[in-house]
Amino acid sequence: MSTTTLKPTPPAACKDRSQERQKEMIAAHFQRLARAPETGQKNVYTFVPGNLTELLLAFDALPVLPEINALQSAMRGKSREYIALAEKLGHSEDVCSYVKCDVGMLRSGNVGPTGERLPRPDLLLLSYTGCFTFMKWFEILRQEYGTPTVMLHVPYQGGGKPTIEMRDYVVAQLKKKVIPALEKATGKQYDEDRLKELLARSAKAEEDLTWVLSTAKHKPSPIDAYFGAVYYVGPIFSSFRGTQDAVDYYRMLREEVAERLEKGLGPVTPDGQATKERYRLVVEGPPNWTSFREFWQMFASEGAVVVNSTYTKVGGVYDDGFRHDPDHPLETLANYCLGCYTNLDLPTRVDKLVGYVQDYEADGLLINSVKSCDSFSAGQLAILRAVEERTGKPGGFIESDLVDPRFFSAANIKNRVESFLQMIEQKRGGGA
Amino acid sequence: MIAPQHSKDPAPRGNGSSGGGACSSGCGCGSGASSTGSKEAPANLATLVEKAEELARDWRLDAVRAWKARTKGIAVGYLPVWAPRELLHAMGVLPVGVMGAGDDLEIIRGDAYYQSYICHLPRSVIELGLNGALDCLDGMLFPATCDVIRNLSGVWKLSFRGKLSFYLDVPQDFERELGGQFLRQTLLELAHELETRGARKLDMGALARSIRLFDENRALVRQLYTLRRDEPWRVLTSELYPVLRAGLVQPVEEHNELLAAYLDLVRSATERRPLDQARVVVSGSFCEQPPLSLLKTLERGGCSIVDDDFVQITRWITSDVDQPHNTGKDALDWLVNSFLSDSTDSPVRYCAKGRKGDDLVRRVRASRAEGVLLCAPSFCDPALLDQPMLQDALDAAKIPWTNFKYAENTGQFQVIREQAGTFADSIKLWSEA
Ligand code: SF4
Ligand code: SF4
Numbered sequence: 001m002s003t004t005t006l007k008p009t010p011p012a013a014c015k016d017r018s019q020e021r022q023k024e025m026i027a028a029h030f031q032r033l034a035r036a037p038e039t040g041q042k043n044v045y046t047f048v049p050g051n052l053t054e055l056l057l058a059f060d061a062l063p064v065l066p067e068i069n070a071l072q073s074a075m076r077g078k079s080r081e082y083i084a085l086a087e088k089l090g091h092s093e094d095v096c097s098y099v100k101c102d103v104g105m106l107r108s109g110n111v112g113p114t115g116e117r118l119p120r121p122d123l124l125l126l127s128y129t130g131c132f133t134f135m136k137w138f139e140i141l142r143q144e145y146g147t148p149t150v151m152l153h154v155p156y157q158g159g160g161k162p163t164i165e166m167r168d169y170v171v172a173q174l175k176k177k178v179i180p181a182l183e184k185a186t187g188k189q190y191d192e193d194r195l196k197e198l199l200a201r202s203a204k205a206e207e208d209l210t211w212v213l214s215t216a217k218h219k220p221s222p223i224d225a226y227f228g229a230v231y232y233v234g235p236i237f238s239s240f241r242g243t244q245d246a247v248d249y250y251r252m253l254r255e256e257v258a259e260r261l262e263k264g265l266g267p268v269t270p271d272g273q274a275t276k277e278r279y280r281l282v283v284e285g286p287p288n289w290t291s292f293r294e295f296w297q298m299f300a301s302e303g304a305v306v307v308n309s310t311y312t313k314v315g316g317v318y319d320d321g322f323r324h325d326p327d328h329p330l331e332t333l334a335n336y337c338l339g340c341y342t343n344l345d346l347p348t349r350v351d352k353l354v355g356y357v358q359d360y361e362a363d364g365l366l367i368n369s370v371k372s373c374d375s376f377s378a379g380q381l382a383i384l385r386a387v388e389e390r391t392g393k394p395g396g397f398i399e400s401d402l403v404d405p406r407f408f409s410a411a412n413i414k415n416r417v418e419s420f421l422q423m424i425e426q427k428r429g430g431g432a
Numbered sequence: 433m434i435a436p437q438h439s440k441d442p443a444p445r446g447n448g449s450s451g452g453g454a455c456s457s458g459c460g461c462g463s464g465a466s467s468t469g470s471k472e473a474p475a476n477l478a479t480l481v482e483k484a485e486e487l488a489r490d491w492r493l494d495a496v497r498a499w500k501a502r503t504k505g506i507a508v509g510y511l512p513v514w515a516p517r518e519l520l521h522a523m524g525v526l527p528v529g530v531m532g533a534g535d536d537l538e539i540i541r542g543d544a545y546y547q548s549y550i551c552h553l554p555r556s557v558i559e560l561g562l563n564g565a566l567d568c569l570d571g572m573l574f575p576a577t578c579d580v581i582r583n584l585s586g587v588w589k590l591s592f593r594g595k596l597s598f599y600l601d602v603p604q605d606f607e608r609e610l611g612g613q614f615l616r617q618t619l620l621e622l623a624h625e626l627e628t629r630g631a632r633k634l635d636m637g638a639l640a641r642s643i644r645l646f647d648e649n650r651a652l653v654r655q656l657y658t659l660r661r662d663e664p665w666r667v668l669t670s671e672l673y674p675v676l677r678a679g680l681v682q683p684v685e686e687h688n689e690l691l692a693a694y695l696d697l698v699r700s701a702t703e704r705r706p707l708d709q710a711r712v713v714v715s716g717s718f719c720e721q722p723p724l725s726l727l728k729t730l731e732r733g734g735c736s737i738v739d740d741d742f743v744q745i746t747r748w749i750t751s752d753v754d755q756p757h758n759t760g761k762d763a764l765d766w767l768v769n770s771f772l773s774d775s776t777d778s779p780v781r782y783c784a785k786g787r788k789g790d791d792l793v794r795r796v797r798a799s800r801a802e803g804v805l806l807c808a809p810s811f812c813d814p815a816l817l818d819q820p821m822l823q824d825a826l827d828a829a830k831i832p833w834t835n836f837k838y839a840e841n842t843g844q845f846q847v848i849r850e851q852a853g854t855f856a857d858s859i860k861l862w863s864e865a
Contacts, residue, residue, distance in 0.1 A: 090820035094549070094811045094837075128604055132578045132780070135604065136817035139783055143821055151604055151782055153611070156582055158574075158599025169614045173605060345599070346586020371549045374579035374813060378554065381545050382587040399547065 016268070018253040022235060025245050027114055033062055034116035042186045045121040045141065048315045050129025050154050050337035052178070054198035054242035054324070059186040063239040064118060066137065070101040072113035074289035074403035082108060083404055096133045096372040097404035099140065106144060121147045123185035125178065129154040130314075130342030131375040150181035154337040160348050162338040170334035195329045198242035202324040208250035209236055210318045212257050216307040217360055220277035222260035224267040226306035227296040230287060237315030241324075269300035278303030279421055282356045284310045284349075284383065285368040285376050290405040298410075298417050308356040310349070313341035342375045350386045357391045363424045364394040366417075371401045394427055396420030477697040481671045484690065488677035488724070491533040491560060495681045497568045499526055506630050508596070509566060510573040511557070511581050512719040513780060514748045515600060516619055518767055521684060522642040523623065523631040528569060529680025529745060532556035535723040535841045537563075545587060551811040552839040553720040554584045561592060570629055571596025573622070577719060577780050578814050596629055598622055604782040606772045615768045639763035640754065645684045647752040652691035657739070657747070659698065661799045664736035665707045666698045670728045676743040677721070709736035710856035713801045715792055715822065716808035716815040718744040718778055720840050729845040730805070734856030739799040741778070749774050779814035788818060789825020796831050802859045805852065806835035832859055 036043055043062040046052065056063050073079045082104025083097055089107065091100045105111070112118045124147050126138040135151075142149045152173050155166040179190045212232060216225045223229060232253060240246040260266075266274035270293045281299070283306050288295050299306070316322070317339050325332040337343070344352070357365055365387050369377045381397070388395040398416045401407035487495060496507050507526040510517070517527040533556045541562045542555030560566050574585035574597065588597040601618055603611025623634040632638075653676065660667035675694050679687035698704070709731070718741040730737065741747075753770040760766055775781060777791035796804060804826055808815035819835060826833045834855045836848050 090823050092816040092819065092837075095813050095816050099817065126782075128782075132582070133813055133817065135782055136779070136814065139788055140817070140821065143788060143824075151784065153604040153614075153782075155601045155614070156576065156599060158582070158585060158601055165614070165617045169610065172610055172613075176607075176610065177605070345589070346583060347589050349586070350590065369547055371547075374550065374583070377547060378550050378580045379545075379583035379587045381547070382590050386590050 016253075016256055018249060018256055019231065021249050021252060022231065025235060025240060025249065029062070029239050030112050030114040030116055030118075033064065033112065033118055034114075036062065036119040042122040043119055044123045044125050044182070044185065045138075046125040047127050047129070047131075047134050047137075048237050049131065049340040049342055050127035050152070051237070051241075051315065052125065052127060052152075052174075052333055052337075053239060054195055054202055055174075055178070055182065055333060056125075057198055057242050058191055058195040059182045059188050061122070061182065061186050064121065065238050066102045066141075067098050068234075068238050069105060069112060069118070070098040070403050071289045073101050073105055074405075075292060076113065077290075078105070079290060079403040080405050096137075096374075097402055098372060099133060099137045101403045102137070103140065103144075106141075120145055123147065123181060124149040125181075126151045127154065127337065128152060129337050130156070130340050131373075133373075133375070148181065148185065150177055152178050152337075154334075154343065157338060157344050157348065160345050162335065166338055167331060167334045170337060171330045174330050174333065192329060196326040199324040199326040199329055199332060201244060201247050202236075202242045203326070205236055205241065205246040205250040206316070206318050206323050208247075208254040209233070212250070212254055213308070213312065213319065215257055215261055216305075218261060219280075219361070220264065220266045220274075221280065221305050221307050222257050222265055222267065224269065224274075224296075224300075224306050225312065226283045226287065226309035227269075227292075227299070228267050229306075229309065229312045233312050233315060267305060270297050271300055274300060274303070274305065276303040277305050279364075279424055280305055280307045280360065280362045282306070282308045282353060282360065282362045282365045283368060284353060284365060284380065286311045286314075286370050286373065286402055287368065288370070288400040288408050289403050290401075291408045291410060294410060295400075295408075295413070298414050302417070302421055304417075304421060307360040307362055310341055310353065310356075313352075315340065317341055317344075346379050346383060350383055350390070353383065353387045354390045357387065357393055362393065363428075364396060364420065365391070366396040366398065366420060369397060369399050371399065371407050372404070373402065394420065394423040396423070475697075477671075477694075477701060480690070480694055480697060481674065484671070484674040484678040484694075485724070487681055488674035489534070489536055490681050491536060492565050493528065493568050493681060496526065496528050499683065500568055506570040506626075507568060508571040508573060508626070509569040510600075510745075511575060511577065511584070512553075513577050513744045513778065514575055514602065514771070514775070515573050515745065516622070516767060517684070517745070518639060518642045518646050518753070519619055519623060519634065519764075520626070520631075521645065522639040523626050523634055525570075525626055525631045526683060529677075529743075530557060530560070530566065530569075530572070531677075531680065531721050531743075532840045533560055533565075534721065535725070535843055537841075539841070549811055550580060551720055551809050552841060553809070554580050554587070556840060557584065558587065558591070561588070569595075571598060571626075573598050573600045575600040576602045578812075581719075596625055598625055602771065606782075606784060608769065608772065612765075612768050612772050615771060616764060619764060619768070634764075636762040636764065639767070642684075643753045643763055643766060645688065647754050648688050649679070649684050649691065650747065650749065650752065652688060652695060653746045656691065656695055656698075659695070661738045663706075664709070664711065664738050666701060666704050668731065669737040669740065669742075670724060670731055671698075673724060673727055673742055676746050679746065680743070707736065708860070709734055710803060710859040711736050711738045711799070711801045712803050712805050712856075712859075713738060713792070713796050713799060714740040714742070714805045714807050716779075716806050716812070716819070716835075717742050717838075718780070718815070720809035720812065722807065722838050723840060723842055726838055726842060726845060726848065729849045730852050733849045733852035734860075735805065735852050738801050739795050741776075744776070744778065748776055748778075750776050779818040787825065788821035789823075792822050793825050793829045793831065796826075796829070801831075802863060803832040803834070803855060805855070806833055808835070808837055810837040810839055832862070 085104040086100035542559035605611035
């Protein structure tokens with residue numbers, strides 16, 4: 001068994017300063033949102049993949065990301081009642097549970113994750129990147145709120161790479177549609193210099209995040225690049241990309257991870273400091289949020305550490321070298337949107353996963369296929385086969401959902417995870 | 433039934449608009465996507481419907497194989513909901529609609545590709561790919577309909593290497609300089625891909641002629657829908673549906689003949705008499721197609737379908753493409769413009785103006801329907817996410833509705849029959865009260 005033994009850890013190391021910092025940032029953001037009706041600050045609802053946070057901030061608009069609200073609702077144990085309410089209102093059991101969770105939250109008073117009420121949107125920015133459901137979601141919200149909506153159609157990389165024509169199409173929409181809509185919603189003029197400053201800060205934060213995620217190449221990995229990294233990507237995928245807060249947060253995170261790396265420590269898990277790295281995994285697909293801790297524990301208790309994941313690329317793929325480029329502000333925003341993970345075609349997703357398994361010396365690929373998300377899930381079985389074939393490493397497949405607790409069967413998932421880890425053992429032992 | 437001609441016509445007049453058997457390039461070579469080996473239209477309604485049903489069930493694509501053997505042309509499949517059939521035709525390519533295998537095929541390997549919570553269509557398309565039924569196709573187009581079809585384009589690339597797998601992105605911005613420019617570019621790329629695989633070079637004159645043939649097709653379909661709206665007992669949906677589906681595997685010239693023959697036969701079907709049925713609109717079946725037996729069940733349950741969104745490609749563009757007001761530098765622009773401004777409202781098309789559901793209410797009024805059957809495939813996000821908005825709009829307009837789900841291979845209809853029957857009865861009672 002290839003177990004990497006980790007050095008003992010002082011208990012104080014379990015609470016990261018960066019985590020505290022992130023909490024404060026989020027709390028302050030939601031307070032600003034709650035106070036928006038009095039302060040008059042405008043807000044724009046938009047989506048994580050293809051979010052244009054820097055552009056919104058250049059107009060002093062506060063971003064609101066309904067997916068983040070939905071997952072936070074799930075972590076607070078509210079999603080069951082929100083989904084039930086949406087289904088009572090006629091939404092089908094079959095469709096994406098993020099949408100239903102959001103509709104239920106909205107109909108229950110729109111109270112956000114910090115317990116404060118979210119303001120009505122001043123603009124719905126439909127950044128239509130990597131998921132068709134986004135379009136339906138904002139059609140629903142537009143009908144609920146009667147708010148102006150602007151569509152930004154980001155073409156899919158169906159041919160495996162973005163083209164100049166795709167980029168130009170996105171830039172033209174930014175110029176002719178999105179920027180005028182933001183000017184109208186906020187009453188402010190587009191200020192390109194301001195946007196450039198924000199983009200320069202984005203690039204700094206992206207550099208540090210990329211470094212942090214790359215540390216999982218080490219043995220033992222100082223981070224869990226799925227369960228732990230969903231916290232790391234929080235600020236950059238949501239409302240903070242382009243802010244000094246984000247720059248500071250990622251610098252702090254980098255220092256902490258550098259320290260762990262130096263000390264030879266593994267990741268901090270729900271059960272405390274990991275003491276053994278028995279399995280190194282790559283995970284494809286979003287996590288389950290309703291039983292997030294229990295889900296993580298199934299891996300942590302077996303010494304399974306995730307060394308790379310695709311979910312941490314949905315709000316931007318940086319490991320191929322992309323950084324926001326302040327010298328080409330609108331083009332860089334377009335390139336960013338085009339490159340988000342769920343906007344990549346399946347052969348490219350396979351290439352990425354094969355690269356992750358090989359470069360991070362993983363023992364196998366595990367897919368968490370979520371019922372809600374056709375964008376991620378449709379085709380995952382073909383992806384699994386292709387990655388297994390090309391890497392020779394075992395693949396595992398589990399099924400759950402994002403925020404609908406009815407589709408998280410702990411016993412079933414645990415069984416499957418254990419069988420997958422056994423397969424890895426067999427493979428190591430030279431078994432079939 | 434003939435598309436109007438006008439002065440912008442870059443092609444020689446009189447070519448290709450009559451549904452005859454000429455090659456679309458006008459060269460008289462007898463090859464390409466134009467009519468080949470067209471047979472006499474059946475003189476009898478039952479025979480015609482039987483022939484249409486046979487073609488509708490032709491998942492092995494025997495008709496396409498026969499066409500290829502005759503013409504040595506190339507054939508390219510397309511998935512729902514929209515594909516530029518006119519462009520393919522103009523390049524001598526036979527466009528072939530691939531809409532799954534309905535209830536005729538047992539899925540053996542397709543289920544290993546898709547989880548249980550994904551609609552049925554992709555697993556049946558994969559099954560067809562793996563069992564060799566689609567071998568006669570030289571490529572596949574995957575239109576930007578939803579994430580499932582989008583990702584199926586990738587599964588296709590991973591599974592069937594070497595064959596053209598083209599993701600046909602379509603704009604959700606409907607301005608000519610933005611979305612229009614993007615669509616034009618995409619279509620030119622497609623033309624280039626087809627050319628590298630043996631299709632004729634895209635010629636704008638040929639495209640104009642092909643557009644007219646498809647305009648004729650659309651016009652015939654519109655006439656049938658109008659006749660069914662006015663006299664639903666004449667045009668049974670359980671007949672019209674296979675007649676439309678036949679066109680997925682036939683060259684347009686032959687399909688035009690079939691449509692025209694069916695129209696003539698039902699017009700003169702004096703033995704058909706009005707039925708005491710509830711008039712309903714069916715909405716939500718635009719992609720994965722319902723099994724024919726489901727439609728028969730609805731009819732037996734007391735419903736006359738007076739509008740629907742089945743085989744949507746036949747009515748995606750709602751009027752003629754070749755019209756005087758459709759300007760542009762060439763025929764490709766006409767096609768692009770029609771897509772932008774004359775596409776039907778659909779769950780897969782961004783509702784940029786107005787409220788969701790307004791169009792459905794308008795269609796109910798226009799077809800004098802008494803109720804709506806919201807009939808969507810299981811796990812179809814676009815259709816099912818629209819439903820609450822449609823229901824609200826119908827409620828506000830005081831239009832009765834009911835909803836149920838199906839899969840293309842649904843075999844048990846007892847529950848649906850009871851639901852449709854109760855719905856039809858309640859509508860009739862309500863309208864008599
Ligand atoms: S379908 Fe997937 S990507 Fe789209 S909104 Fe739902 S969870 Fe997000
Ligand atoms: S039936 Fe619905 S979900 Fe399935 S492929 Fe068609 S549009 Fe997509």
